[in-house]
């Protein structure tokens with residue numbers, strides 16, 4: 001029982017640890033030498049009051065909850081042979097679980113926020129446990145060309161996965177400050193490229209941009225906001241993709257849309273929202289609005305159906321996003337974990 005409660009307790013902890021942070025206003029800026037560098041959001045920072053912290057813990061311990069996890073299998077196995085057989089000139093995307101994605105783009109394999117561990121937690125015995133294994137195992141992955149990280153929370157940066165990929169993946173693209181953390185996990189410095197917001201990196205057939213979000217970072221109570229957080233804008237000649245990472249709703253989505261949109265696909269955070277942390281995760285109507293702000297054409301929700309990280313039922317994010325998309329005339333696609341989505345083909349929305 002206590003361990004069950006700790007599922008959310010751990011997430012609550014991650015929600016709370018920025019409380020002690022004295023962040024800079026405005027864009028991420030560095031403080032004078034010797035002082036710890038801390039990053040800040042452009043509009044609203046996450047600084048819960050003491051009473052909010054108390055409320056979250058009380059709710060984690062005593063709130064009556066139902067429909068916490070699915071009673072049906074949501075993951076279909078992704079065979080390595082099926083991946084290998086995909087056209088080397090194509091653009092494919094596969095949801096592996098939570099916000100973890102595998103892309104095969106022009107023959108290269110890209111991983112985003114790879115979390116293959118059993119728990120999104122600093123410890124192996126407690127914390128949010130995944131409902132099902134990821135669609136493919138680490139061992140079955142092909143050689144990875146690029147790993148993208150959005151921020152350092154446990155449901156996005158998994159130590160075991162990074163340790164496994166450390167010498168197998170050619171390049172890690174990470175927010176400022178996360179470089180040191182993955183070096184500690186065994187990634188050689190020469191394989192890491194760090195990004196500030198709006199930093200662009202052109203490659204042979206794509207350009208990637210690290211774009212802002214409204215969120216926070218930290219893996220312990222002592223490192224709040226010492227590393228940057230953000231989203232990834234992936235611009236291919238034929239297709240534009242936006243990956244939200246974690247974010248509250250803010251004006252940055254419109255700005256990104258104006259700069260790089262319209263996006264063919266937006267992979268949008270949809271899950272782990274709560275009235276006690278409204279600034280750093282989006283409610284479903286905000287997920288849909290952010291997609292509209294980004295000038296997205298097809299919305300694919302992520303950040304749900306894998307870990308129990310908040311107080312809402314596991315399927316509420318998808319039910320709500322389906323209802324609101326319908327209302328607003330937004331094309332929604334809900335691929336299963338492990339399903340291969342061909343990004344060059346016109347994407348048939350699930351709600352039309």
Ligand SMILES: [Zn+2]
Nearest residue numbers: 151153215246
């Ligand atoms: Zn996060």
Ligand SMILES: [Zn+2]
Nearest residue numbers: 153155156246
């Ligand atoms: Zn997250």
